Amino acid sequence: MNILIVHAHPEPQSFCSAMKDLAVATLSDAGHSVQVSDLYAMNWNPVASAADFNEPSNRDYLVYALEQRHAHAKGTLAADISAELDKLLAADLLIFNFPMFWCSVPAILKGWIDRVLLSGVCYGGLRFYDRGGLSGKRALLSFTLGAQPHMFADEQAIHGELEPMLRHLQRGTLAYAGLSVLPPFAAYHVPYITPQARSSILADYREHLELLDRLEPLNFPTMAGFDRQLNPLPREELV
Amino acid sequence: MNILIVHAHPEPQSFCSAMKDLAVATLSDAGHSVQVSDLYAMNWNPVASAADFNEPSNRDYLVYALEQRHAHAKGTLAADISAELDKLLAADLLIFNFPMFWCSVPAILKGWIDRVLLSGVCYGGLRFYDRGGLSGKRALLSFTLGAQPHMFADEQAIHGELEPMLRHLQRGTLAYAGLSVLPPFAAYHVPYITPQARSSILADYREHLELLDRLEPLNFPTMAGFDRQLNPLPREELV
Numbered sequence: 122m123n124i125l126i127v128h129a130h131p132e133p134q135s136f137c138s139a140m141k142d143l144a145v146a147t148l149s150d151a152g153h154s155v156q157v158s159d160l161y162a163m164n165w166n167p168v169a170s171a172a173d174f175n176e177p178s179n180r181d182y183l184v185y186a187l188e189q190r191h192a193h194a195k196g197t198l199a200a201d202i203s204a205e206l207d208k209l210l211a212a213d214l215l216i217f218n219f220p221m222f223w224c225s226v227p228a229i230l231k232g233w234i235d236r237v238l239l240s241g242v243c244y245g246g247l248r249f250y251d252r253g254g255l256s257g258k259r260a261l262l263s264f265t266l267g268a269q270p271h272m273f274a275d276e277q278a279i280h281g282e283l284e285p286m287l288r289h290l291q292r293g294t295l296a297y298a299g300l301s302v303l304p305p306f307a308a309y310h311v312p313y314i315t316p317q318a319r320s321s322i323l324a325d326y327r328e329h330l331e332l333l334d335r336l337e338p339l340n341f342p343t344m345a346g347f348d349r350q351l352n353p354l355p356r357e358e359l360v
Numbered sequence: 361m362n363i364l365i366v367h368a369h370p371e372p373q374s375f376c377s378a379m380k381d382l383a384v385a386t387l388s389d390a391g392h393s394v395q396v397s398d399l400y401a402m403n404w405n406p407v408a409s410a411a412d413f414n415e416p417s418n419r420d421y422l423v424y425a426l427e428q429r430h431a432h433a434k435g436t437l438a439a440d441i442s443a444e445l446d447k448l449l450a451a452d453l454l455i456f457n458f459p460m461f462w463c464s465v466p467a468i469l470k471g472w473i474d475r476v477l478l479s480g481v482c483y484g485g486l487r488f489y490d491r492g493g494l495s496g497k498r499a500l501l502s503f504t505l506g507a508q509p510h511m512f513a514d515e516q517a518i519h520g521e522l523e524p525m526l527r528h529l530q531r532g533t534l535a536y537a538g539l540s541v542l543p544p545f546a547a548y549h550v551p552y553i554t555p556q557a558r559s560s561i562l563a564d565y566r567e568h569l570e571l572l573d574r575l576e577p578l579n580f581p582t583m584a585g586f587d588r589q590l591n592p593l594p595r596e597e598l599v
Contacts, residue, residue: 131409132422167406167467170370183371184551224532225464228406228471235461250518272590279489279581279590285524286532293463293525312423342518351511351518 122153125212129160129219129230136311136319137265141218143323144263147330156208160229166201167232173199190241198239205237214259214333215300217290221266224286234294243298251343253299259338260300262290263326265311283307296341303336361392364451368399368458368469375550375558376504380457382562383502386569395447399468405440406471412438429480437478444476453498453572454539456529460505463525473533482537490582492538498577499539501529502565504550522546535580542575 126144130137141157148155158165171177174188175197192198198206209215219226226234238244243254273283280286283305291302306329308322329336348354365383369376380396387394397404410416413427414436431437437445448454458465465473477483482493512522519525526544534541545568547561568575587593 131424134421161407161409167471168400169461169466169468170400182373185370186551222408222474223470223477224528224536225470227408228467228474229408231462231464231470232406232467235467238462269590277592279586279592280532281527285527287528288520288524289463289526289528293519297462297519312425347518351508353516353518 122148122213123211124148124153124155124214124216125158125208126155126216126218127158127160127230127233129217129227129233131161133162135220135265136308136322137218137220139319139323140263140265140308140326143326144216144218144330147327151331153214156212158205158208158233160233165229165233167229167235169232169235173202173236175199186240189239190245193239193241202236202239205233206239206242209237209255210242212258214261215295216261216263218263219265221264224280225290238294238298247344247349249297249299249344250341251299251345253297256299256301258300259303259333260295261303261333262287262295262305263308263329264305265308267310267312269310270307291339292341296339301338302341303333303338361387361452362450363387363392363394363453363455364397364447365394365455365457366397366399366469366472368456368466368472370400372401374459374504375547375561376457376459378558378562379502379504379547379565382565383455383457383569386566390570392453395451397444397447397472399472404468404472406468406474408471408474412441412475414438425479428478429484432478432481438475441475441478444472445478445481448476448494449481451497453500454534455500455502457502458504460503463519464529477533477537486583486588488536488538488583489580490538490584492536495538495540497539498542498572499534500542500572501526501534501544502547502568503544504547506549506551508549509546530578531580535578540577541580542572542577 126141128141132138145155145157169185171183174192176195177188178191217226217230219230225231248254268280272279273286276282287305295302306326308326346354365380367380371377384394384396408424410422413431415434416427417430456465456469458469464470487493507519511518512525515521530541545565585593
């Protein structure tokens with residue numbers, strides 16, 4: 122497999138960065154080809170703007186998604202976006218490795234999503250979910266957080282369940298673009314735990330990565346369940 | 361009221377920008393004092409990094425939340441963050457006005473959240489939800505999106521319900537920091553609709569803003585329902 126790890130932590134000595142290093146080692150040892158986009162090290166620009174298009178189709182009024190399509194067709198996308206898109210399209214597995222900031226990805230990684238998941242390539246028209254532009258590829262969120270597992274245990278927990286908190290990423294982003302989303306790896310309580318507990322999380326993460334092929338992807342809608350206006354079809358109309 | 365609108369659209373002529381302008385006019389006419397942080401116009405830096413701290417307590421290992429606390433105590437926060445934090449602390453109502461990018465805010469706005477919602481000021485220890493640092497203030501999401509309402513109508517809809525898709529923002533961010541979250545204003549299907557339909561959305565938005573005081577905030581956990589380890593308390597232990 123070709124694997125792309127998009128990593129977004131500002132501290133190279135952090136536990137989150139150790140998770141990235143472990144993933145590179147474990148997946149390379151298993152015979153995969155692994156690339157890392159270390160967004161902080163690359164000084165990645167996260168801001169989607171008119172500057173992303175060298176020869177915009179409309180200089181007077183920016184419609185970002187339309188300019189993405191135009192620039193892709195003409196080969197006039199900003200070089201930093203093109204380079205990441207090439208890595209993404211070559212990948213069979215995409216891993217986002219990050220510290221949870223405000224129940225989501227850090228802005229630098231959100232800006233990778235905003236700029237690289239190109240309209241017309243990764244999604245567009247009725248090409249989303251199982252018909253998304255990235256279908257056939259898999260994705261995995263792997264992240265650190267300060268909270269403990271019981272705080273996301275169920276809807277009565279202080280923060281409710283983890284799935285809805287991550288829905289914008291796993292469903293609204295990855296699954297939407299066609300990726301098959303594997304169960305996430307959450308490294309809980311990281312700032313507060315002993316070195317021994319950290320080692321044990323790394324061992325768990327290694328196992329998660331070694332068993333990737335046995336992980337059942339999460340369930341998301343399939344387009345066959347909806348009409349062209351995206352209303353759910355009555356069950357009897359489904360084949 | 362003091363109102364802070366944090367606006368994040370790259371095109372000043374966009375419908376989303378018109379919503380921001382309408383909010384400024386409507387809320388000013390109602391006698392409120394309105395400030396706008398127009399993140400694209402300000403060239404806001406969304407990347408949380410060591411550069412945010414003029415005199416870090418630890419130059420060798422960045423723990424972002426700890427440096428936020430240290431810098432706030434010493435008055436050594438980056439000037440752009442300080443300026444936004446002052447606006448936030450002076451506000452009674454915070455409005456995020458944005459185009460939905462990937463079921464969330466654009467990266468430039470995510471970076472306002474990451475950098476301005478300071479640890480030790482906006483949250484920390486057991487100060488979150490109704491005990492959060494920003495309690496007593498209200499918040500509102502107001503956003504444009506390409507989707508139509510039926511696509512978020514219920515859990516059987518193509519994208520499921522809107523609430524879980526927005527949970528990371530409304531619960532994991534705003535409510536977590538203590539803000540009382542008003543029902544969001546979603547401007548659906550914006551790229552595809554007629555000028556008449558757009559005018560009608562603006563009229564609806566004006567009404568939403570004029571009736572703010574009659575809107576019931578969304579329901580989130582209160583800390584009284586949880587023990588110090590943040591396990592839910594049995595109902596009989598609640599007063």
